Each structure stands twice: as structure tokens, then as C-alpha cells.
Amino acid sequence: MVLSIFSTHLKPIHLLGAGKVGCAFLSILNQNKYKVTSLTDSKQTLNNICGLNIAEILKIKEIDKVPLSNYKFINDIYELNSIKDSNEIYIDTTSTNLQNAEVSFNRSLNILKNGNFLLLAAKDSLFYGIDQLLTEFPGKIGINAALAGTGKNLIQNLETLRNECFAISVVGNATTTSLIEDIENGFSLEEGIQRARANGFLESDPTFDLDGTDALTKISIVGKAVFGYKYPIEKINRQHINTIELELIRYRKQKGKTTRLVGKANIDGTLKVSYDEVDLKSKLCTTPYSVTYQYHLKNNSELVFKGNGIGPKGTADAIMEDLSSFTQ
Numbered sequence: 528m529v530l531s532i533f534s535t536h537l538k539p540i541h542l543l544g545a546g547k548v549g550c551a552f553l554s555i556l557n558q559n560k561y562k563v564t565s566l567t568d569s570k571q572t573l574n575n576i577c578g579l580n581i582a583e584i585l586k587i588k589e590i591d592k593v594p595l596s597n598y599k600f601i602n603d604i605y606e607l608n609s610i611k612d613s614n615e616i617y618i619d620t621t622s623t624n625l626q627n628a629e630v631s632f633n634r635s636l637n638i639l640k641n642g643n644f645l646l647l648a649a650k651d652s653l654f655y656g657i658d659q660l661l662t663e664f665p666g667k668i669g670i671n672a673a674l675a676g677t678g679k680n681l682i683q684n685l686e687t688l689r690n691e692c693f694a695i696s697v698v699g700n701a702t703t704t705s706l707i708e709d710i711e712n713g714f715s716l717e718e719g720i721q722r723a724r725a726n727g728f729l730e731s732d733p734t735f736d737l738d739g740t741d742a743l744t745k746i747s748i749v750g751k752a753v754f755g756y757k758y759p760i761e762k763i764n765r766q767h768i769n770t771i772e773l774e775l776i777r778y779r780k781q782k783g784k785t786t787r788l789v790g791k792a793n794i795d796g797t798l799k800v801s802y803d804e805v806d807l808k809s810k811l812c813t814t815p816y817s818v819t820y821q822y823h824l825k826n827n828s829e830l831v832f833k834g835n836g837i838g839p840k841g842t843a844d845a846i847m848e849d850l851s852s853f854t855q
Contacts, residue, residue, distance in 0.1 A: 538644070538854060539564040539576070544620035545595065548648055548672075550588050551843035552620060557581040561850075564615075568595050613642030616853060618846060619649045620672075623735075625744065625760055628655035639664045646849045648672035648842050650744050654760075657752045661685060669849030674745065675699060675818040676834030676845040679852070681752060684822075684830055688753045692830075693794045694823040695753065698805075698813045699745035701837045702728045702736040703768060703788040705815035707802075710773050711780040727838050728815065739765030739788065739800045746790025746798060749820060756796045765800035779804050787811055816841075 540561055542549060545568040556563060562578040573579055573595055580598075587597050617638045624631070631652040638645050639660070646669040647653060653660070653673055660668055661682065670678035681688070698704065705728050709719035720737075723729045728736075735741045743765045747758040766788070776786045789803045789811060805811050810831050813819050817837070822830040836845030 551839040672845035676836030750792030
């Protein structure tokens with residue numbers, strides 16, 4: 528691998544996670560000659576200070592569908608706990624696992640305390656301590672992809688939101704929006720799930736989408752960032768899609784309304800996730816290809832951020848927005 532093929536102004540990139548999002552992001556990096564010096568999957572980490580062969584890695588993961596151990600250009604393998612670099616960029620695209628949130632948070636702290644930059648698509652460390660990360664490491668952390676392309680807006684307006692915001696409403700789960708639209712159009716829930724999977728909205732295990740955990744995670748993250756509360760997941764009321772009557776969804780459509788899975792957080796610490804009736808002209812009336820984060824301010828105004836960082840490609844594009852700002 529010859530260094531000169533890479534863009535010379537870019538910091539070395541360490542990518543954590545080689546799943547669908549990670550591979551979509553690698554494809555973009557490969558097209559733009561970014562230098563990726565390490566890549567981690569669930570089994571091991573590949574490391575080459577001259578830059579890994581991204582095309583070969585994409586072949587291994589997406590075509591051959593075999594472990595990274597089949598990579599032919601491996602120079603070294605090491606543990607993430609030994610991070611000692613500084614002023615480099617770490618990008619976390621690992622799957623969100625709230626049961627592992629504290630471990631992920633400590634890994635993020637380790638990266639940042641060593642003087643590196645951290646861009647997050649994974650949400651578990653943010654769920655655990657986004658307020659601490661944003662407060663202690665301003666200018667060192669990017670969360671655009673974790674909030675489907677609205678994370679940059681949150682960071683840019685964080686001071687205003689912490690001073691003026693009293694309530695937050697979020698429609699952040701594209702899967703349930705897709706299911707609702709199908710139910711409104713006469714499909715059964717099971718048919719809607721099949722269609723959502725065919726359209727790339729569903730993970731192989733759709734549990735967190737269907738039981739409200741994904742929506743809960745997102746409203747908890749922004750609630751904690753703005754209001755500072757820690758929300759114990761086991762104590763938060765969230766609605767499973769199985770609990771809403773399909774006829775109620777269709778009735779709302781008949782009277783000129785719709786239904787969305789809405790997460791709501793208030794300055795008093797209350798938080799809930801439920802299938803609410805939404806006006807068709809409301810900013811919360813999203814499509815399956817977008818999300819809305821609505822921040823209500825004390826002066827009777829609001830800040831509304833819409834994002835389209837949906838699915839692997841949309842998430843990868845949202846990461847690139849952060850990466851571009853960190854490498855300019």
C-alpha cells in the first residue's frame with residue numbers, strides 16, 4: 528500500500544464496526560481515498576499505519592462474507608484497550624447494545640481522553656452519558672449519524688437548547704413510520720413487517736424497532752443532552768406496536784390525521800414513547816425516509832431539525848458530514 532494514493536491532509540481513521548453501516552461508510556472512504564489505518568469487527572482489529580486495503584476488506588465482508596481474519600494484507604492485531612494515539616479519528620459504527628452502554632461509554636472516554644476525535648453512529652455510549660461527553664470534549668465528538676443526520680444541529684444549538692428548551696418531541700424511528708403507512712393502506716402488521724424488511728428498514732432482529740426501544744433510546748439521548756437527566760430504560764413507558772389497534776390507525780387516517788411513534792421528554796424529567804395522533808401538517812408527520820427532532824423553547828418558538836440519515840447508506844452519509852467538518 529503506497530501512502531501517496533491517499534489524500535495527504537487527512538488524519539488517520541480508525542473504524543469500529545464492519546457491519547452494514549461500516550461497509551457503506553468504507554465504500555465512501557474508498558471512493559475518496561481516505562486512509563483507514565485500523566478496522567475492528569466483533570472478532571479482531573486489523574491495523575496498518577500505511578493504510579488498509581479498503582477494496583479488499585469490502586470484498587471480504589460484502590462478497591465473500593467471511594471473517595476479517597481472511598484479510599491478506601494484515602500487519603498487526605491489537606486490543607482497543609491499548610489506544611494511545613492522539614489527534615486521530617475514531618468512528619464507531621458498532622451495533623447499539625444498551626446492556627453494554629457503560630462499557631461503550633468507557634471506550635469512548637478512553638478514545639477522547641487520549642486526544643482523539645470520535646464520531647458516533649452507535650448510540651449506546653450516548654445513551655449512557657452524552658451530557659458528559661459533549662461537556663468535557665467540545666469540538667472532539669460528532670453525533671450526526673447517531674441522530675439520523677440531526678446530531679450536528681443539536682451540537683450547534685446546544686447552549687440555546689440547554690437555556691431555553693422545556694420540551695422535546697421526536698419521531699425518530701423510520702421502521703414504525705413505514706409500518707403505520709402500510710397499515711393505513713390496508714396491510715396487516717405482518718405484511719407491513721415483510722415490506723419494511725424488503726425495503727431495508729428492518730434489521731435481522733427487529734425487536735428494538737417494534738417494542739419501542741429504538742425510539743426510546745433516541746429521545747433519551749437528546750433529553751439527557753439538553754436536560755441532564757439519566758433515564759433508566761427499565762422504568763420508561765414505551766409502547767409496543769402490538770398494543771395499538773390497527774383500526775384506530777385507519778380511523779385516524781379517515782378523519783384526516785395520521786399516527787406516529789412519538790418520543791417526548793420534558794424539563795421536569797418525564798419521558799414517554801407512544802403512538803400518537805398527528806396532524807398531517809405537523810412537523811412530526813414524517814415519511815419513512817426522514818426523522819424529526821422538535822425542540823420547544825420558552826419564548827413560544829421552536830427549533831426543528833429534520834434528518835434523512837436512514838439505513839446503512841443514509842447513516843454513512845451522516846457520518847461523512849461529521850468527518851468532513853473534522854478534516855477541513
